[in-house]
Amino acid sequence: MxxxxxxxxxxxxxxxxxxxxxxxxxxxxxxxxxxxxxxxxxxxxxxxxxxxxxxxxxxxxxxxxxxxxxxxxxxxxxxxxxxxxxxxxxxxxxxxxxxxxxxxxxxxFCYPYGEKELNALLKDTGNYWQQNEIGVSAAGRPYYRLSNNFGSATERPFGFYLIARQHAMETSGAWVLDGILRHLAELDAAIPVWVIPFANLDGIIEGDYGKDPFPRDINRAWGPNAMMRHETKTISCDLDEWRQRVGKHSIICDLHSPGADEENLYVFIPKDIQQEEPLYQYLRELNLALQDYAADPFIKHSDYKPYSAWGKYWNLCEYANQTLEMPVFSMEISYYKAGGRVLEIDGYRNIGKIIADWACSLS
Ligand SMILES: [Zn+2]
Structure with a gap:
């Protein structure tokens, strides 16, 4: 509340x-x-x-x-x-x-999404998703990651790592994630997908908005010198484990919601990703698949960041790009409208379905 x-x-x-x-x-x-x-x-x-x-x-x-x-x-x-x-x-x-x-x-402010909604998803998708404790939140609450399989250190298949709720109540991102996870289960997809559904778990339980919260925004706590929140430390350990079990072109995707008045969907990628690189091409395909849900332009660079609170500290995209050296993007999903249509739960899940189909097409 x-x-x-x-x-x-x-x-x-x-x-x-x-x-x-x-x-x-x-x-x-x-x-x-x-x-x-x-x-x-x-x-x-x-x-x-x-x-x-x-x-x-x-x-x-x-x-x-x-x-x-x-x-x-x-x-x-x-x-x-x-x-x-x-x-x-x-x-x-x-x-x-x-x-x-x-x-x-x-x-x-927008459709709530918490433990109850996640448990409904886990129940509806049978035992496709497993939930593993990987540590605790800053306040000491058990912290979980979902996965469909653990990948393979010998075969190194193409995989996805999804993170939502670095900003606790960006729930439009959570409903799109819900759609992604439901559709991957429907497809019985074999690509290894690991998921942090509630990155700012304490903020979610306490009802914090979670953008620039006290003491530090989780998505400005990824370096460059050291992790500055226990949550980013925990997720970075998990990313290290995942990275050893998937191919090097596997993709990390970070789901967000933009300012309250913004419509449509778009992605941010690191500044130095060139147009001829595979990630850029993949995201062009996603842009087409999303049709009028996608903003124009759909692919953006995060030029907002130097002017935001703690702007010189790394976000997940910078950490993944510069330290893990893996393809990464973040996605901003409107709280209320895309393609001129008001977004309801089915609309968010449909966007998730498109993203899941796209992810599977890359493997
Ligand atoms: Zn955000």
């Missing part, structure tokens, strides 16, 4: 709930998820939800994004486009008028 600065009051004819996400001590805020319970017989059919001060949330100035809501633990659905409240000093809040809940109403 993540919500703060909550105010509740009765306006003329309807109840109002004002709220905003908490940074939980980090540098940025964006993610929120909370529930409200109606404990009296409701006289009012409509409740107004007001998300306060989007100016100081990450990448959300336009207020285009579409949060999700659900009643009494039912299915999540997208909120419609928000209406705006503009204060004279320039601060913007968004509001939605929704049906008042009979009991529980939950609202979240």
């Amino acid at each position: 993540n919500v703060t600065a909550v105010n509740q009051y009765a306006a003329e004819g309807f109840p109002v709930v004002e709220f905003t996400p908490s940074p939980h001590g980090g540098l940025e805020r964006l993610w929120f998820y909370f529930g409200m319970e109606n404990i009296e017989v409701n006289e009012y059919p409509v409740t107004r939800l007001i998300l306060k001060n989007i100016n100081t949330m990450l990448g959300s100035n336009k207020g285009n994004f579409l949060p999700v809501y659900r009643y009494s633990g039912g299915s999540w659905q997208r909120l419609p486009e928000a209406r705006k409240l503009l204060r004279d000093d320039g601060y913007i809040s968004l509001y939605w008028d929704v049906e008042s809940p009979e009991s529980l109403l939950e609202i979240a």
